[in-house]
Amino acid sequence: MPHRHLLSPITLRAIHLPNRMIMGSMHLGFEGLPDAWPRLAAFYAERARGGIGLIVTGGVAPNEQGNFGPDGTVLTSEAELPGHQLITQAVHREGGRIIMQILHCGRYSRMKDIVAPSAIRAPINSATPRELTDAEIVQTVADYANCARLALLAGYDGVEVMASEGYLINEFLAPRTNKRTDRWGGDLHGRMRFLVEIVRAVRQALGEAKMMSVRLSMVDLVEDGLSADEVVAVAQAIEIEGCDLINSGIGWHEARVPTIAHTVPQGVWSWATARVKAAVKIPVAASNRIKTPDLAESLIAEGQCDLVSMARPLLADPAFAAKVARGEASTINACIGCNQGCLDPIFSGGAATCLVNPRAGREGEFMARPPCETKRIAVVGGGPAGLACALEAAKRGHAVTLFDAAPQLGGQFILAQTVPGKEEYAATPAYYAQALTQAGVTLRLGRAAAASDLTGFERIVLATGIRPRKLDLPGADHPKVVGYEDILSGAKRAGARVAIMGAGGIGFDVALTLVGEDHEADFNAQWGIDRAFTHRGALAEPSAPPPPKRAITMLQRKPDRPGASLGKTTGWIHKAHLQRHHVDMLAGVTYRRIDDAGLHVTLNGEDRLIEADTIVVCIGQEPRRDLADELKALGRDVQLIGGARDASKLDALAAFEEGTRLGLAL
Structure with a gap:
């Protein structure tokens, strides 16, 4: 049977899963809106109807300090249960299973009074956190247990403790963010005390019937992150305390290594999960850039993981699992990893949907009804x-x-x-x-x-x-002028010196295409990822790029930073890649003319010649x-x-x- 490992059942505590596919946690961005609970219920119910083995909700804070921000969700009292009950009832009606993720954002929170193990500001947050006192840490542990107790009252099948991606628990674990000298800091035993106490307290709150997952950072990808031995030691410690499933987290949000964008090879992080799986007896789930049933099947079959966690693929096609079960994997509407509909809006204060599935997160808006008259x-x-x-x-x-x-x-x-x-x-x-x-x-x-x-x-x-918009410039008909379609389609090849007129999305696509001919096969070497895990955070010095075959200059009229209009979660990756290949980017230019010498412009009040054999026009449509x-x-x-x-x-x-x-x- 195709995908027989992926479709095999598994029992976690007393929760029976019909297959090994998990819908991973994702924040959707509309949790704080008036209609949030019905929308969330409809969203998760459709994924349950689609046959996914287990759903993990977006992060729910155990107290106000841990909240994402105004668009986040907390669960601290029974008064907040009705909304959650809408979700669990909707999922259970469809025969699904759902656990609630408990997430304290720590120094990543957008609340006013943010807290952390130590008062160290995150590079992606303008606010500096306040250091938690011993009494506050003890109370936070109790808040986790209370949140887990309330999750059971809400009807969830268990909880997931978020200890990854640079949030509060991860901040306690890593020397990068934990500079404490009391019992909550110092050596690994002190730094992991917070997580161990939380897992112990949550296990007691859940009792013996409900499952507990811990999303643990397999590799931090930041300086002074956990070492290889420390990741394993933490995994073994939470196994002893009653964790039923270890779910993989990869990298911190502030890491300068891409982890889930379309430029990241599929399954590239499975090695990190496999290290932990080999060291524990409880099931381990792999995550990040696993988007096809064939890849998921192979990872399980090869023993690198026991389950696979997928988030964006379930945005793209909520019936992903059902199609695999019916032998119709070829009909899956695949996630393309673009982040344009999901992560980009989330990190810009919007709500998530999906580029290839506009219904995602808005199931109530897109209702298909038979027409009054067929035409x-x-x-x-x-x-x-x-x-x-x-x-x-x-x-x-x-x-x-x-x-x-x-x-x-x-x-x-x-x-x-x-x-x-x-x-x-x-x-x-x-x-x-x-x-x-x-x-x-x-x-x-x-x-x-x-x-x-x-x-x-x-x-x-x-x-x-x-x-494409036509170029209106003296020399626009020069033989060295080509359109972006000529380059992207391969109809024409660029010369050794290239000027790209336009630094929007298409201009970057052209530059990436030209640079891509200087092929870099090893993603890990390019981004400085040490799979041997000999250094903390598994970071190494990036390899030197191959000598460029072309001198490329990108230009734009706008004075803004080139690439400012690119996606929030992918634009920095493209810019870093082009900078690595010595692509020059100029803003605020005035185009004057094109001739045999190249492209004549004015920049900062001075005339300048961009010597070019090929001039690619990307000035709009x-x-x-x-x-x-x-x-x-x-x-x-x-x-x-x-x-x-x-x-x-x-x-x-x-x-x-x-x-x-x-x-x-x-």
């Missing part, structure tokens, strides 16, 4: 907006025909998947190609749709996308509306969506949502 609908354009619209309309019963001039579906995703690190973007067009066929959509690919092709359709939706104008002249009603409606911001997140909403409304 023949033409959707022109096979990019994100057109794909989403066509699929939703067809699933509701409409007769849909999808036209696209390209021989394959995907639109801008066809280019995106050529960028090094974005190869996973290919999964989305592949998913839609299969889903559209199953929904009965007729595909007309490889030829641009003409107005005459659209006669007989009762509704016409134009998702014809964008075209315009809506592609030729067909719309033709149809309107014939008196036909058309509806524009995606880039065809508004190309001012090329945004796949908005395009998928817009297409989905229209497909549900037609």
